[in-house]
Amino acid sequence: MLANTLLFALASTGTDPVALPSPVRAEGELAIRAAVVHVGDGKRIADGTVLVRAGRIAAVGAGIAVPDGAAVIEHDGHLSAGLIAMRDYSGSAGEGADSTRPVLPAAELAYAYDPEHPDFERLARAGITSVVIAPPFSAPPVQMPELPEGFFFPGFSFETPSAPLVGGSTALVKVGSGRLVQRRAQLHLSFSESALGQDAAPTSYPGALALLDELFANPSGALADAKSGRLAVVLYAGSNQEVQRAVAFAQRHGLKGAIAGAPRAGELAKAIQAAGLGVICAPFSPGIETRALRAVAELAEAGVPFGFALDAPERDPESLRLGAAACVREGLDPDVAWAALTSSAASLLGAAAEIGSVAAGRQADLVLWSGPPLDLGSTPVAVYVDGQKIHGGAQ
Amino acid sequence: MHLALPRLSAGVLAAAALAWASPELLARGTRAHANGAQEAPEGGALFVRAAKVIVRPGEVLADAGIIVQDGVIVAVGAGLERPAGAREIAGEVVCAGFLDPWSTLGLDRGALRDERTSPASPTADALDLYGDDHLRLDAARAGVTSARLQAGEKSSVGGLGVVVRNAPDLERERALVVEDAGVAASVGLSVGQSRGRGPSVKDVFDRVKDVEKLGDLIEAGRKYHEDWVEYGYEIAEWEKAIAEKEAELEKDFKKAQKAREKEVEDAKEKGKEHKEKKYKEDKRPKKPKLDEDKEVMARVARGELPLLVEVHRAAEIRHLLELTAHFDQLRLVLCGATEALPLAEELAERDVAVIVWPSPLGTDRADHLRKHDLALAGRLAAAGVGVLLGSGGESAATRDLPLLAGLAIGHGLDREAAFAALTEGAARALDVADRLGTLERGKDADLLVLDGEPLVSTTRVRYAVVAGEVVVTPDN
Numbered sequence: 001m002l003a004n005t006l007l008f009a010l011a012s013t014g015t016d017p018v019a020l021p022s023p024v025r026a027e028g029e030l031a032i033r034a035a036v037v038h039v040g041d042g043k044r045i046a047d048g049t050v051l052v053r054a055g056r057i058a059a060v061g062a063g064i065a066v067p068d069g070a071a072v073i074e075h076d077g078h079l080s081a082g083l084i085a086m087r088d089y090s091g092s093a094g095e096g097a098d099s100t101r102p103v104l105p106a107a108e109l110a111y112a113y114d115p116e117h118p119d120f121e122r123l124a125r126a127g128i129t130s131v132v133i134a135p136p137f138s139a140p141p142v143q144m145p146e147l148p149e150g151f152f153f154p155g156f157s158f159e160t161p162s163a164p165l166v167g168g169s170t171a172l173v174k175v176g177s178g179r180l181v182q183r184r185a186q187l188h189l190s191f192s193e194s195a196l197g198q199d200a201a202p203t204s205y206p207g208a209l210a211l212l213d214e215l216f217a218n219p220s221g222a223l224a225d226a227k228s229g230r231l232a233v234v235l236y237a238g239s240n241q242e243v244q245r246a247v248a249f250a251q252r253h254g255l256k257g258a259i260a261g262a263p264r265a266g267e268l269a270k271a272i273q274a275a276g277l278g279v280i281c282a283p284f285s286p287g288i289e290t291r292a293l294r295a296v297a298e299l300a301e302a303g304v305p306f307g308f309a310l311d312a313p314e315r316d317p318e319s320l321r322l323g324a325a326a327c328v329r330e331g332l333d334p335d336v337a338w339a340a341l342t343s344s345a346a347s348l349l350g351a352a353a354e355i356g357s358v359a360a361g362r363q364a365d366l367v368l369w370s371g372p373p374l375d376l377g378s379t380p381v382a383v384y385v386d387g388q389k390i391h392g393g394a395q
Numbered sequence: 396m397h398l399a400l401p402r403l404s405a406g407v408l409a410a411a412a413l414a415w416a417s418p419e420l421l422a423r424g425t426r427a428h429a430n431g432a433q434e435a436p437e438g439g440a441l442f443v444r445a446a447k448v449i450v451r452p453g454e455v456l457a458d459a460g461i462i463v464q465d466g467v468i469v470a471v472g473a474g475l476e477r478p479a480g481a482r483e484i485a486g487e488v489v490c491a492g493f494l495d496p497w498s499t500l501g502l503d504r505g506a507l508r509d510e511r512t513s514p515a516s517p518t519a520d521a522l523d524l525y526g527d528d529h530l531r532l533d534a535a536r537a538g539v540t541s542a543r544l545q546a547g548e549k550s551s552v553g554g555l556g557v558v559v560r561n562a563p564d565l566e567r568e569r570a571l572v573v574e575d576a577g578v579a580a581s582v583g584l585s586v587g588q589s590r591g592r593g594p595s596v597k598d599v600f601d602r603v604k605d606v607e608k609l610g611d612l613i614e615a616g617r618k619y620h621e622d623w624v625e626y627g628y629e630i631a632e633w634e635k636a637i638a639e640k641e642a643e644l645e646k647d648f649k650k651a652q653k654a655r656e657k658e659v660e661d662a663k664e665k666g667k668e669h670k671e672k673k674y675k676e677d678k679r680p681k682k683p684k685l686d687e688d689k690e691v692m693a694r695v696a697r698g699e700l701p702l703l704v705e706v707h708r709a710a711e712i713r714h715l716l717e718l719t720a721h722f723d724q725l726r727l728v729l730c731g732a733t734e735a736l737p738l739a740e741e742l743a744e745r746d747v748a749v750i751v752w753p754s755p756l757g758t759d760r761a762d763h764l765r766k767h768d769l770a771l772a773g774r775l776a777a778a779g780v781g782v783l784l785g786s787g788g789e790s791a792a793t794r795d796l797p798l799l800a801g802l803a804i805g806h807g808l809d810r811e812a813a814f815a816a817l818t819e820g821a822a823r824a825l826d827v828a829d830r831l832g833t834l835e836r837g838k839d840a841d842l843l844v845l846d847g848e849p850l851v852s853t854t855r856v857r858y859a860v861v862a863g864e865v866v867v868t869p870d871n
Contacts, residue, residue: 287791287794288791289791290533313758314757314758315757316755316756316757318755319755322755325801326795329537329798370805374852374853375853376798376804377851379805
């Protein structure tokens with residue numbers, strides 16, 4: 001395809017091949033005054049002002065001076081950092097895995113997505129400003145009290161493994177511009193049944209683990225980066241049994257990163273915490289078992305950092321906040337829930353200095369809400385990414 | 396159960412007798428609530444106190460209390476005192492428990508997918524009041540204290556739905572609020588499933604047939620009712636005629652007897668067979684055949700039971716509206732109604748309520764849900780349509796209804812309208828408004844004690860009272 005060739009050519013020149021050309025940035029500064037500013041660490045500023053300059057937050061506070069010439073926006077509502085989805089397929093559905101090669105440590109999901117895809121607009125409307133593009137996982141059936149009829153798993157087949165064992169590096173991407181924040185955010189490893197095939201290796205859990213151990217015995221490239229701690233890992237596991245294997249593997253090889261997938265991973269919170277890992281919580285659907293929601297509160301109690309996966313476009317982007325609200329209902333502290341959507345998620349990606357909170361120096365990814373952000377009755381009135389408005393009305 | 400014939404309603408007699416016998420039941424009928432402590436009985440079972448009591452949408456009492464006894468609210472008002480011996484629970488806000496008008500929570504699993512249901516199929520017989528207790532408790536903890544359940548939920552004709560309370564360990568009599576909450580039907584839903592492929596779309600001709608079949612059913616019900624009414628008149632006439640004729644014959648009895656004896660003898664002499672004189676009154680009017688399904692549909696056609704139809708596509712909604720236009724007593728409620736917006740004006744005019752399912756759906760959705768949009772509830776309400784909110788018939792999702800309501804609010808539905816939809820609105824549509832939906836004297840004690848405004852996603856339910864019993868406390 002011509003597009004791919006072009007991308008490849010650009011890649012070799014070292015420039016960022018996948019972002020849209022940035023529109024000319026407006027000269028000058030932007031000052032947004034909001035009734036409540038959520039800084040992100042649980043702190044809230046009443047009648048706060050956020051100053052934005054050159055795509056970054058220059059200052060935050062109550063009653064800070066607005067420079068002459070700055071555009072001023074008055075918002076009678078709440079302001080917060082943009083939401084971060086820890087796993088998503090927007091603009092990349094179907095393109096994330098090479099089904100014939102289960103081990104591809106050099107693969108980069110940065111090549112799998114189309115920044116102009118309409119999926120991204122739906123993300124913006126839900127207040128989501130950054131997403132992690134990951135390889136597919138084709139989770140085996142989750143224990144739900146009642147599965148809807150004909151529940152369909154994309155890419156699921158009985159013959160070849162439907163998810164790669166080593167899928168490559170995930171990419172942290174900005175909604176709106178499609179700008180790559182991190183070209184290689186995490187190395188994706190799968191410990192799930194969906195990485196096992198019938199006729200193609202690996203075909204069994206021991207086989208898969210033996211292969212992974214071998215790869216990490218003499219690692220190179222991305223694997224070496226993971227082993228040395230330069231690159232975080234995502235350990236995808238569908239069931240709690242698989243989570244235990246993944247945690248043990250991480251400890252064996254000194255890997256740092258997060259467990260993803262298992263809805264009740266929180267029940268193993270202590271072991272996960274002891275291994276120094278975080279968790280990427282499974283996305284929410286109405287009717288999901290209460291145990292899974294309570295397990296998230298258990299993670300918080302054990303001090304395990306966590307974020308939420310979204311898996312759009314198969315799921316509506318509103319599911320991200322909906323899931324957090326459901327966890328709050330089942331006992332999760334609202335401030336911890338909010339952090340999981342923003343600052344904690346950023347920390348898991350090693351990007352806490354860049355995104356996830358409203359503080360000086362961070363990239364200006366802001367959402368202006370009509371009310372308290374954790375209330376589903378509130379809606380994003382305007383969304384800014386890197387200081388540019390990507391969604392919103394008259395303002 | 397026989398059709399109540401129009402002349403004399405046994406029901407009316409029975410109701411009168413019952414009301415006469417039990418003053419407590421009389422009290423149930425009263426709507427006014429006390430504005431003082433005067434009628435609070437001693438030793439009331441439960442006293443609920445809150446900074447804000449939402450009696451009904453738009454009617455709020457500050458620093459008020461509610462006294463509950465034997466499962467019923469006996470007093471509501473500001474300045475009430477806790478009766479001696481009563482347990483007290485308190486919180487920020489008290490409101491009526493939520494009613495999910497589109498749920499399957501607590502139904503036997505087989506009944507859910509039953510496609511051979513007919514209008515008289517009683518969902519009451521398909522209840523599994525002992526299994527799934529944890530799901531019921533989850534729903535109560537989220538504030539949904541009752542639900543309308545439907546066997547054969549996705550089949551083209553469902554059955555008699557029920558309204559049931561969500562509390563674990565509740566005996567059948569107290570759990571079942573009403574055994575005939577309405578008849579359900581569906582039009583144009585995708586059928587069956589093949590493993591790994593998802594449901595297949597019902598072809599358009601079958602979908603048209605769905606609507607027509609429904610129209611035929613209602614017509615059959617209406618005709619059945621007419622036949623029985625007519626029979627009622629005919630029987631009355633006939634009995635009157637018989638009586639008259641008998642009286643007439645009584646008068647000239649001897650003469651007629653002599654005349655008959657003479658005829659018999661004449662016939663004997665002539666060797667002919669004597670034919671008895673036939674009176675036209677001998678012919679008794681023919682009784683229509685009893686049919687339980689048609690009986691139920693007759694109640695639907697008369698507007699006694701609502702008809703809840705799950706339908707999504709605009710063309711099918713329009714067809715359904717056309718087909719039912721001449722049944723002017725029919726109470727139609729649409730479930731889902733994904734593409735109803737272009738028909739909003741007609742729906743508002745004809746007082747057709749819509750139960751919206753404000754669930755977030757991704758790209759992997761059934762064909763009839765192609766245009767599913769979270770903004771539907773708000774837009775229909777703005778156009779004057781009566782909007783209700785339901786969890787779409789996925790049993791465990793009843794628990795998440797308040798969050799889904801939050802989503803609908805975020806996408807344009809007025810907050811007060813959403814609250815009304817989950818309480819008074821749903822109760823009215825399902826004919827249980829005399830027992831549920833608002834906090835008034837005489838109504839059942841299904842209520843929530845919250846730590847904040849209802850339907851704000853971060854508000855938690857501290858206590859949930861179902862049928863007068865405290866089912867949820869901060870400890871569970």
